[in-house]
Amino acid sequence: MTNTFALIGATIGLGSTAVSDSAVLISDDTIVGICTEDKIPSDFTPLQLNGGTLIAGFVDLQVNGGGGLLFNNDPTVETIKTITQAHARLGTCRTLVTLISADKSTTSKAIQAATQASRQNIPGFLGLHLEGPHLSIEKKGAHSERVLRKMNDEDLQELCDAKKALPYLMITVAPEMVSPEQIACLAEAEIIVSLGHSNASSDQSNQAFQAGAACTTHLFNAMSALNHREPGLPGATLFNDNIYAGIIADGVHVSPAALSLAVRSKKGPGKLFLVTDAMATAGTSEQQFQLDGRTISRSNGRLVLPDGTLAGADIDMLGAMRCLIEDVGVLPEVAARMASSYPSACIGAIENLGSVATGFFANVVHIDDDMQLQQVWLDGKSQL
Numbered sequence: 001m002t003n004t005f006a007l008i009g010a011t012i013g014l015g016s017t018a019v020s021d022s023a024v025l026i027s028d029d030t031i032v033g034i035c036t037e038d039k040i041p042s043d044f045t046p047l048q049l050n051g052g053t054l055i056a057g058f059v060d061l062q063v064n065g066g067g068g069l070l071f072n073n074d075p076t077v078e079t080i081k082t083i084t085q086a087h088a089r090l091g092t093c094r095t096l097v098t099l100i101s102a103d104k105s106t107t108s109k110a111i112q113a114a115t116q117a118s119r120q121n122i123p124g125f126l127g128l129h130l131e132g133p134h135l136s137i138e139k140k141g142a143h144s145e146r147v148l149r150k151m152n153d154e155d156l157q158e159l160c161d162a163k164k165a166l167p168y169l170m171i172t173v174a175p176e177m178v179s180p181e182q183i184a185c186l187a188e189a190e191i192i193v194s195l196g197h198s199n200a201s202s203d204q205s206n207q208a209f210q211a212g213a214a215c216t217t218h219l220f221n222a223m224s225a226l227n228h229r230e231p232g233l234p235g236a237t238l239f240n241d242n243i244y245a246g247i248i249a250d251g252v253h254v255s256p257a258a259l260s261l262a263v264r265s266k267k268g269p270g271k272l273f274l275v276t277d278a279m280a281t282a283g284t285s286e287q288q289f290q291l292d293g294r295t296i297s298r299s300n301g302r303l304v305l306p307d308g309t310l311a312g313a314d315i316d317m318l319g320a321m322r323c324l325i326e327d328v329g330v331l332p333e334v335a336a337r338m339a340s341s342y343p344s345a346c347i348g349a350i351e352n353l354g355s356v357a358t359g360f361f362a363n364v365v366h367i368d369d370d371m372q373l374q375q376v377w378l379d380g381k382s383q384l
């Protein structure tokens with residue numbers, strides 16, 4: 001039976017994009033129209049909302065865990081299901097499930113699990129993000145040094161083969177560990193190459209971008225600094241208009257001033273988008289979890305290793321949007337795009353993902369006037 005309904009009673013979109021007195025028409029997993037409330041076709045069941053705003057379901061390109069599980073600790077379809085469900089309940093309707101640098105067998109298992117998840121159409125699963133293991137030891141952050149290494153021909157082949165079975169595959173690499181030729185091969189195979197965990201100079205970064213890298217991972221964190229004589233990877237990212245960048249807006253990873261500079265610099269076509277870098281704790285009240293035998297603890301809005309190194313972030317997409325709006329002064333409609341249409345554009349999925357518009361997936365988040373989550377529809381199905 002077709003699931004056909006009309007969301008009414010809420011404003012559609014934030015700030016300058018806001019439209020009132022209109023309905024979002026949903027049929028199964030698709031938004032099939034937006035019309036004034038008096039024009040709702042008779043076969044659509046009205047679903048009355050009590051004010052608030054409808055925005056596009058979030059798209060998160062860096063999700064290591066959620067619902068109590070970390071993908072690294074058990075890379076299976078069941079784990080993917082738990083993680084995507086936990087994030088759906090926080091408004092994220094598409095996730096790139098992310099593997100932190102791991103040994104070869106864990107990486108192969110993660111690729112197999114992601115391939116199965118894609119075949120099984122696990123709701124909310126968008127694809128795989130391999131964050132490493134070809135990362136700089138100097139900028140390892142919470143990654144285990146023992147698994148970090150240069151990319152070889154076998155790695156390259158495995159990645160290109162993996163992409164054939166996956167809708168989206170992103171890989172974070174450091175230009176120090178991957179040659180421009182390898183980056184070109186990955187890009188040619190339609191793998192989204194993102195630079196991160198790197199001490200690369202601005203010149204090295206530019207060379208990697210010219211070879212086909214299209215994005216930068218959690219801008220500013222775990223990378224060379226932006227110095228006025230040597231602007232490093234952040235400078236190269238902000239300078240190159242075509243390059244996208246993920247950023248963690250939790251008030252901890254990046255200062256409001258640096259967030260603001262980055263937002264103002266990335267005018268496009270490459271844009272700045274939000275990632276949560278969420279860990280097992282997302283969507284739970286759990287206080288600790290394990291990564292490679294090390295305990296990561298949650299305290300005061302941070303996730304940290306015993307030595308204080310940040311290990312992922314303790315924030316959800318809506319919290320990151322509020323941080324941008326309240327602490328950085330970003331316009332609400334821009335913050336919403338940074339959580340939905342910009343990450344969709346980064347991976348080339350802009351035709352049907354990341355907007356509340358006709359023909360798009362029915363991924364819709366209902367928030368109240370205080371920007372608190374009220375309801376989520378993922379592919380037209382309510383999640384709360």
Ligand SMILES: [Zn+2]
Pocket residue numbers: 131141197218222
């Ligand atoms: Zn990282």
